[in-house]
Amino acid sequence: MEKIYLYILTIFTLTCSGCGDFLNVEPENSVTYTNYFKTVQDAETLLAGIEYWVKDYHIGSGLMYPEEHCKTAMLLDVYVGDIKEAKDMEPGAHTSSPKRLYQTLEQIHMLLDNIHRFELPKETIHPYELQAHFYRALTYFHLAREFGSVPIIKNYKEYLAVPQSPLKDVLDEAEKSALIALELPKFEELTDGFGEPRNSKQYASKGAVAALLAQLYAWRAAVENKPEYWEEAEKYCNMIISGEAGNYALAENPQELCNTTLMGESSEGIWEILNTRASGEFSLSEGDQYPTRECWYLNGYPVRTESSYAPSPDLEVQFYKERAKRMFDKDDRRRDAYFYALDADTLYVVYDKASGEMLQKYSVPEGDGHAYYALNRETWSAEPTDRLLNPGDTLSAKYDNTVIRSAFVLKYRNAVYVEDSYSQEPFCLGIEQNRVYWRLADIYLLRAECRAYQNDPQAADDLNEIRRRAYGSRDHDYSAAEGDIKVAIFREREKELLFEDHRWYDIVRNGWNHLHGHVDYDFVRKELPAAYANLTDQDILDGALYLAFTADMFERNEYIRQNVFWNKKLQ
Numbered sequence: 001m002e003k004i005y006l007y008i009l010t011i012f013t014l015t016c017s018g019c020g021d022f023l024n025v026e027p028e029n030s031v032t033y034t035n036y037f038k039t040v041q042d043a044e045t046l047l048a049g050i051e052y053w054v055k056d057y058h059i060g061s062g063l064m065y066p067e068e069h070c071k072t073a074m075l076l077d078v079y080v081g082d083i084k085e086a087k088d089m090e091p092g093a094h095t096s097s098p099k100r101l102y103q104t105l106e107q108i109h110m111l112l113d114n115i116h117r118f119e120l121p122k123e124t125i126h127p128y129e130l131q132a133h134f135y136r137a138l139t140y141f142h143l144a145r146e147f148g149s150v151p152i153i154k155n156y157k158e159y160l161a162v163p164q165s166p167l168k169d170v171l172d173e174a175e176k177s178a179l180i181a182l183e184l185p186k187f188e189e190l191t192d193g194f195g196e197p198r199n200s201k202q203y204a205s206k207g208a209v210a211a212l213l214a215q216l217y218a219w220r221a222a223v224e225n226k227p228e229y230w231e232e233a234e235k236y237c238n239m240i241i242s243g244e245a246g247n248y249a250l251a252e253n254p255q256e257l258c259n260t261t262l263m264g265e266s267s268e269g270i271w272e273i274l275n276t277r278a279s280g281e282f283s284l285s286e287g288d289q290y291p292t293r294e295c296w297y298l299n300g301y302p303v304r305t306e307s308s309y310a311p312s313p314d315l316e317v318q319f320y321k322e323r324a325k326r327m328f329d330k331d332d333r334r335r336d337a338y339f340y341a342l343d344a345d346t347l348y349v350v351y352d353k354a355s356g357e358m359l360q361k362y363s364v365p366e367g368d369g370h371a372y373y374a375l376n377r378e379t380w381s382a383e384p385t386d387r388l389l390n391p392g393d394t395l396s397a398k399y400d401n402t403v404i405r406s407a408f409v410l411k412y413r414n415a416v417y418v419e420d421s422y423s424q425e426p427f428c429l430g431i432e433q434n435r436v437y438w439r440l441a442d443i444y445l446l447r448a449e450c451r452a453y454q455n456d457p458q459a460a461d462d463l464n465e466i467r468r469r470a471y472g473s474r475d476h477d478y479s480a481a482e483g484d485i486k487v488a489i490f491r492e493r494e495k496e497l498l499f500e501d502h503r504w505y506d507i508v509r510n511g512w513n514h515l516h517g518h519v520d521y522d523f524v525r526k527e528l529p530a531a532y533a534n535l536t537d538q539d540i541l542d543g544a545l546y547l548a549f550t551a552d553m554f555e556r557n558e559y560i561r562q563n564v565f566w567n568k569k570l571q
Helices: 004-017 041-058 069-071 082-085 099-112 124-148 168-180 206-225 229-242 254-259 294-300 323-328 334-338 440-453 459-469 485-496 501-517 521-527 537-541 552-558 564-570
Strands: 269-273 344-350 359-367 367-376 381-384 394-400 415-418 429-433 435-439
Touching: 041 099, 041 124, 041 269, 069 082, 069 294, 069 501, 082 168, 082 521, 099 552, 124 168, 124 206, 206 229, 206 269, 206 435, 206 440, 206 501, 229 440, 254 334, 269 294, 269 440, 323 334, 334 521, 435 440, 440 459, 459 485, 501 521, 501 537
Parallel strands: none
Antiparallel strands: 269 435, 344 359, 344 394, 359 367, 367 381, 415 429
């Protein structure tokens, strides 16, 4: 975290250089424009600052822009409070501020607008410029997807001081910077300005840029009704899958996916956001540290063992076991990798005298008796055991799982515990796993979608690649009897990427395709909650699928205007 604090102090000094007369008297060794933009360390500090803001609006305390839409599209059977407000299209739940995204852009332009000041060889400083362009492209893509029409700033001095630009122009801006960033090398070849390898996938690489471009062109193809962009999106998916953009490979099976890929820094991961103690990004003094928003809401027993998350028929937020069983049949290995003890009739918490630990066990009806399983907290997999209690063990808690409707999510499992005097077990502080933003399975399924909208039969090949990993066989390959392959691909993305915060964007992208007459299934009005079922086509065209601006935005920028849909709804 030291480099982050250094960054904050540095940036504050630079951005406040004209804030008042008291700053005109500069102490010796102060950081100014004349002496700062010089060294590799200066460039590293600026890049760390950009990454700080990127993490902040994704998984930090500043998580704002994706939260509302994520909650809206979550597959839930019981929900209350802010989730219910989001699903009911309550204006307060869909009113947000892009402030942190513009703060990110401000830091990006702090680097881009001063790149010429560095007295370094081009081959040393140019990679920092490319990193900044990746983040600039990513940020404008976020702004476009969440708000539609937003201001485009050319440098940090113009922060929120210009009128909004149309969606097309915002996406053009993202595309322009992404194409520049495509010059970045593969992840395996990334180095910093000191010549040392970059070993974190939070840094942009050719693969990360290709993934961004694939997502961007697929979005443009759908939302802007430009079918020619499907081919462009497919091209960048090809770059990743073929190895042209880096060395990526699918995890062997769903259990490995959960144990390695979703931890971070694996061969399947393409671009990630750090969330580990080793990196200094996961703090033992902070709460609510979870890789995704859905993980935050749904990670309960057996990872979170405190009383409010213990097995109960009355949990406030629930994803039912029956829903999980409908989505994932018994042959689908994701079923038991993503969830804990779906088929159990009884759950047990056992005090193990030998180890001094509390263990999770469960029983499953088998013949005239029961089979017992124990959760291995090293691998987070359930292993058969010949007995419930060993000599000296104590049964600490017992739950009748036949009356508990909630499915217990085990997809994110690297829990961090701290001692808590109020509970039998240590308190779960959070899940120490990177936010794996794009991974190879996502790209396979996105390419399948691109091909399906081009009527390319190879779409089934990509869909089957992910199904074969899920099932361990070819027995569930796609057939025409399933119906529209576009819907089948959506369902596969829904299952494969469950709880990874992708579902809203998949619904909206395919929903626009329906609006333009490219797919029969009405994704928005059938996949989103009841409030969305009442939307008209004109409501969607007027901006119903975007977030509304908070009131403070109008105070910061006199040029800001609310879109037509939310302007009517907020009156």
